[in-house]
Amino acid sequence: MKFQDIIPMSSFGVVGNQGQVMAPGFPADHELMELVPSINPHYFFRTILRLPVMNFLYSHGGDFLSLVGPTGAGKTSILEQIAARLRWPFRKVNAHSRMEMPELVGSTSLECDQATGDQRTSFRYGPLALAMKEGAIFVLDEADVLDPSVFAGLNAVLEGGALVLAENGGEIIYPHPNFRLVITSNTRGQGDDTGLHGGTMAQNLATWDRCRMIEVPYMTKPEELQILTSTMPKVDVAILDKMIDIANDVRKQFVGNPEMELKPGQPGLTITFSTRSLLRWARIGSTYSSNPSAKAIFPSTMGQALREALTNRADKAMRVVVHTIAKDGFGAAWGADPVLQTV
Numbered sequence: 001m002k003f004q005d006i007i008p009m010s011s012f013g014v015v016g017n018q019g020q021v022m023a024p025g026f027p028a029d030h031e032l033m034e035l036v037p038s039i040n041p042h043y044f045f046r047t048i049l050r051l052p053v054m055n056f057l058y059s060h061g062g063d064f065l066s067l068v069g070p071t072g073a074g075k076t077s078i079l080e081q082i083a084a085r086l087r088w089p090f091r092k093v094n095a096h097s098r099m100e101m102p103e104l105v106g107s108t109s110l111e112c113d114q115a116t117g118d119q120r121t122s123f124r125y126g127p128l129a130l131a132m133k134e135g136a137i138f139v140l141d142e143a144d145v146l147d148p149s150v151f152a153g154l155n156a157v158l159e160g161g162a163l164v165l166a167e168n169g170g171e172i173i174y175p176h177p178n179f180r181l182v183i184t185s186n187t188r189g190q191g192d193d194t195g196l197h198g199g200t201m202a203q204n205l206a207t208w209d210r211c212r213m214i215e216v217p218y219m220t221k222p223e224e225l226q227i228l229t230s231t232m233p234k235v236d237v238a239i240l241d242k243m244i245d246i247a248n249d250v251r252k253q254f255v256g257n258p259e260m261e262l263k264p265g266q267p268g269l270t271i272t273f274s275t276r277s278l279l280r281w282a283r284i285g286s287t288y289s290s291n292p293s294a295k296a297i298f299p300s301t302m303g304q305a306l307r308e309a310l311t312n313r314a315d316k317a318m319r320v321v322v323h324t325i326a327k328d329g330f331g332a333a334w335g336a337d338p339v340l341q342t343v
Contacts, residue, residue, distance in 0.1 A: 001030050001135060001178060011085045013045045024058065025086040032134055035089035037080040042231045044223055049078055052214050057082070057137070057180055062160035064181040066143075066208070069216030070254070072274020075184040078216070079139055088178070089136035091127045095143050101153050104128040104140075108167055123168040128154075128181075132163055135178030143183035157181065158210045183211070218251055219275055227275060228282055235286050243282055246329040247273035250322055269321060271314045281309035300335035302326070307339070 003024035010019035056065045067075040076092070083090040093104065106126040112119050131138035143151075157163050158181065165171040219227075221244050228240040254272035273281075285305035288294040298304040306326055311319040319339055327334040 001026050001032070007086055012050055012082075023054070023086070026088060028087060030087065032089040032136070033087065035091065035134070035136055036087050037084040037090050039084045040077075040081055042227060043077070043081045044219070044227045044230075045078070045081070046219065046223060049214065049216060050082065052212075053078060053082060056212060057086075057088070060160070060180055063212045064158045064183065064210060066211040066213040067182065067184045067216050068187070068213055070218065070251075071186060071272060072276065073216045073218050074275060075216045076139060076141055079137065079182060083137050089131075089134055090139070091131045091136050092139040092141060093127050094141045095146050097145050097147065099146055099150060101150060102126065102167070104150075104154075105163060105165060106168065123165070128157070129163060129165065129173055131181075132157070132173050132175045132179050135176030137180045137182060140181075140183045142185060144185035144187045155210070218248075221245075221248065224275055224278065228279065231279060232282060232286060235282065240282060242329050243278065243285075246326050247278045249325050249329070253321070253325075269318055271310060271318055271322070273310065277310045281305055284308055300337040302330065302334060303337035303339060311339070 004027060005022040005024055006027065007023045007025035008019065009021045009023055012023075014021075053065070053067075056063070067079070069075050080090065080092075082088075104126045106124050106129050108121050108123050110119050111122050125133070128138055130136070140146075151158075157175070160175065162175065163173040165173065221241075224244050224247075225237070225241060228235070228244070229237060232240070250269060251272050253269045281302075285302045288298060288301035288305055294301055294304075303323060303326070306323065307319070311322050314322065323337055323339045327337060327340060
């Protein structure tokens with residue numbers, strides 16, 4: 001696959017003459033289209049993030065990319081949606097604390113020949129090895145939970161070098177020119193001092209010296225309002241505006257938010273709104289509020305929607321705090337929320 005100047009910048013929300021400029025991308029009929037993410041037509045591109053991410057994709061300079069930000073800020077989605085529009089093959093793996101190199105690069109396993117019934121050993125490439133061979137964007141999500149020794153084992157790849165598969169007879173995989181490596185994390189590789197991101201580990205400084213880092217904050221209110229109104233144009237804008245205010249109040253009390261506004265010793269929340277969960281709340285709430293049966297069953301339709309969208313995964317104390325914030329925002333329109341009736 002070779003780049004062709006065929007993707008209009010209007011695909012990324014750019015308007016005016018600049019929107020007609022063609023960005024390098026891949027044709028729609030290439031052989032790896034099954035690896036290209038689906039386009040979300042309502043996705044909102046933040047220029048301050050889109051520019052550096054696309055700059056990395058077009059000119060990585062031997063670096064890997066690190067996207068760092070709080071839970072639900074949209075670290076992975078911006079990569080997926082850029083890849084979708086550029087038709088760039090995309091592979092993603094969620095890291096975990098017990099992950100070892102074979103899960104990423106591949107391993108030898110026994111296979112049975114269906115014709116003869118004979119067993120033989122064969123090497124199966126892992127997602128990282130495949131991405132290097134194919135020229136895909138490889139994303140390692142939540143990479144700060146990895147054991148530092150696993151990261152160290154990837155140092156050659158992280159700085160743009162080849163991958164040596166000792167288990168496959170010393171095979172050397174040189175990175176395809178279109179291969180890009182990206183990690184996402186909640187921390188900056190120096191461990192977690194908030195107590196929120198359980199399992200994260202301090203990483204080797206030399207490893208992180210090989211990356212360029214982009215901070216991904218939460219969206220601003222106007223940005224989120226544009227997404228909600230685009231996705232649900234029939235919902236009253238005043239209601240969506242109020243929901244965003246509530247989400248931002250919750251985020252300010254989230255202990256993982258570096259901009260939290262808490263007094264010394266005041267406990268923070270352990271759950272927070274992502275744009276995804278905010279959309280879910282708005283979608284469910286809109287459905288219930290317009291359904292007479294739901295209004296008859298649920299004394300607070302928006303409260304029920306909030307539980308399904310976010311707070312059912314919180315303990316009772318955290319649920320009460322979030323629902324109190326929401327009730328304060330909606331006032332009498334919130335209704336008789338059962339979550340708050342037990343307080």
